[in-house]
Amino acid sequence: MSALALAATAEEGFLRRLARRPLAVASAAILALVALLALIAPLLAQWSGIDPNAVDLLARFEPPSARHWLGTDDIGRDVLLRLLMGGRVSLFVGLTAALGAAVIGTAIGLMAGYWGGRADAALMRLTDGVIALPLLPLLIVLAAIDLAKLGVPAEIAASDQVSLYRIIVIIVLTGWTTVARLVRGATLSVRTRDYVLAAIGQGAGPWRIMAVHILPNVAAPIVVATTLSVGNVILTETVLSFLGLGIQPPLPSWGNMLTNAQELLTTAPMLAIWPGLLIFVTVIACNLLGDGLQDALDPRAAQG
Amino acid sequence: MTRYILDRLVQSALVLLAMSFVIYGLIGLMPGDPVDLMISADPKMTAADAARLKALHGLDQPLVARYGQWLKAAASGDLGYSRLYAKPVLQALGPALLSTTVLVGASFLLSLAIALPAGVWVATRPDGPADRAVNLFCFAGVSMPPFWLAILLILVFAVGLGWLPAGGTPTRGDAGLVDYARHLVLPVATLTLLQVGGYLRFMRAAMIETLRQDYIRTALAKGASPRRVLLGHALRNALNPVVTVVALGFGGLFSGALITETMFAWPGMGKLILDAIMGNDFNLALVALLFATLLILAANLLADLAYAWLDPRVSLAAPERGA
Numbered sequence A: 001m002s003a004l005a006l007a008a009t010a011e012e013g014f015l016r017r018l019a020r021r022p023l024a025v026a027s028a029a030i031l032a033l034v035a036l037l038a039l040i041a042p043l044l045a046q047w048s049g050i051d052p053n054a055v056d057l058l059a060r061f062e063p064p065s066a067r068h069w070l071g072t073d074d075i076g077r078d079v080l081l082r083l084l085m086g087g088r089v090s091l092f093v094g095l096t097a098a099l100g101a102a103v104i105g106t107a108i109g110l111m112a113g114y115w116g117g118r119a120d121a122a123l124m125r126l127t128d129g130v131i132a133l134p135l136l137p138l139l140i141v142l143a144a145i146d147l148a149k150l151g152v153p154a155e156i157a158a159s160d161q162v163s164l165y166r167i168i169v170i171i172v173l174t175g176w177t178t179v180a181r182l183v184r185g186a187t188l189s190v191r192t193r194d195y196v197l198a199a200i201g202q203g204a205g206p207w208r209i210m211a212v213h214i215l216p217n218v219a220a221p222i223v224v225a226t227t228l229s230v231g232n233v234i235l236t237e238t239v240l241s242f243l244g245l246g247i248q249p250p251l252p253s254w255g256n257m258l259t260n261a262q263e264l265l266t267t268a269p270m271l272a273i274w275p276g277l278l279i280f281v282t283v284i285a286c287n288l289l290g291d292g293l294q295d296a297l298d299p300r301a302a303q304g
Numbered sequence B: 001m002t003r004y005i006l007d008r009l010v011q012s013a014l015v016l017l018a019m020s021f022v023i024y025g026l027i028g029l030m031p032g033d034p035v036d037l038m039i040s041a042d043p044k045m046t047a048a049d050a051a052r053l054k055a056l057h058g059l060d061q062p063l064v065a066r067y068g069q070w071l072k073a074a075a076s077g078d079l080g081y082s083r084l085y086a087k088p089v090l091q092a093l094g095p096a097l098l099s100t101t102v103l104v105g106a107s108f109l110l111s112l113a114i115a116l117p118a119g120v121w122v123a124t125r126p127d128g129p130a131d132r133a134v135n136l137f138c139f140a141g142v143s144m145p146p147f148w149l150a151i152l153l154i155l156v157f158a159v160g161l162g163w164l165p166a167g168g169t170p171t172r173g174d175a176g177l178v179d180y181a182r183h184l185v186l187p188v189a190t191l192t193l194l195q196v197g198g199y200l201r202f203m204r205a206a207m208i209e210t211l212r213q214d215y216i217r218t219a220l221a222k223g224a225s226p227r228r229v230l231l232g233h234a235l236r237n238a239l240n241p242v243v244t245v246v247a248l249g250f251g252g253l254f255s256g257a258l259i260t261e262t263m264f265a266w267p268g269m270g271k272l273i274l275d276a277i278m279g280n281d282f283n284l285a286l287v288a289l290l291f292a293t294l295l296i297l298a299a300n301l302l303a304d305l306a307y308a309w310l311d312p313r314v315s316l317a318a319p320e321r322g323a
Helices: A003-019 A022-039 A041-048 A079-115 A117-131 A135-144 A160-175 A177-190 A194-201 A206-242 A269-297 B002-028 B034-041 B047-056 B063-075 B089-123 B129-142 B146-160 B177-211 B214-221 B226-256 B258-263 B269-278 B282-310
Strands: none
Touching (some): A022 A079, A041 A079, A079 A177, A079 A206, A117 A177, A135 B269, A177 A206, A194 A206, A206 A269, A269 B146, B002 B063, B002 B282, B089 B226, B089 B258, B089 B269, B177 B258
């Protein structure tokens, strides 16, 4: 059988194993739906003629209606459209930060596992150090620092885009450790295999060996860990935005839509229900999908 | 063994020292500094006054010099004064640590009391309907946004049913233990629901892994009753990795309850850290963050020691490479 055919069978086996996990499949479908709705949110806003950021103080706390399917919030904005626009932000942050953390974690894990010795010791000390940090308080400090004091011009430091990219950067900076440890472990076990030794014998350089021979063979744990971390990143983003330190209004995010929810709990409880429900559904879908992927990618672990 | 502990203590001290410098630097980058705060409080202050104050407090000096002075003072026991609480930092930290210990301790014990038996129970019937239901519950717990869970519980039990207070602790007078406990119920429930899933899944995985071992089959073959094998042979061994993971996470709980404490106005470490950061209380934020780090490092060390103590195959003297 040719290598291509072998790869194809392996892939079919993977898809078959994944299909046997209805929760994972349903999760993938839910994530696709949420992502699609978030993608077309600006179009929906155009078609319906509703501006998700338009304040209308005469239409506060309106109940659901034909025009506002989920009603309006405390300053008269359409709740459904803001949820979808917020989904764009939360999903974008979740995906980019999880991918960024995976890239850094993979690089560090590959180098530590491949080179071993002092490089390994130093990189793993660094990883241990980052893991020992009180993550949430530290993220709060990082989210609160004044970029102007770092020499960033004031008008840039205060813009919407900065609150978005800052949160991605700080989550990446603190979130790479899981992938780094996994990749290091997998690299250690792969680097003594015959095909790696053969490549070394043929004179391939370390970077080529890491990228071509080791990376594809440690991809499974990376995929699983990254899927799981999308959910965690979304939780982190929403927590920071909820505290007023993440995505800044009027740009909606699922987190900052809940900032005032606690005070309005008696007036408008549904305003507190919807954004949290979307966060919950999205995060649990990421986690269930990650779990299903883990079993499907590693048939040995799935038995029993 | 002693050698290993000493090594680890030195390492932990180094991490703490590095962390103190990083946080000191970061806090210097937060909006406003102490003199700016004084300026905003006193309209009569001139630019010259401000410059003089900055020089007086050493704020015109480079970061490393200022950090050095802070470190010297800290080493001699002077951790500074909290702006928000108007008392020395350690006196503000003490009561918060106590409140958090009560909250985190109660939810920690409750979580384990649920997760360990339930984990063992589902491990004996993997992939059955009960296992699947419990699994889904675990995923729900770890996927729950903490602030939303708190809002839901407040909505149902405080606003809707009116059974329990929505937050805070009794401050005035001696309201008694019952009132204190009533305030504790919702935050403990929140933290427990968030934690229990992770512990349960871990207990289940460890138990399933252990039940696959040869010595379990041997014990069963020799005629030991399944109950005896499960609780006598398997549980003892399955608990080792669980103890390690639980101990590893324990240190983080003290600052990780930040959201729950804030939502229920529970005056613990997490809420204190958040208030200190948001309220420009730099001395307090710095020391509280370092203290939170110290707790995590201590828990990590204890986890490693517990692991070696529980599992005689693990030797700390010569750590296995790549393990």
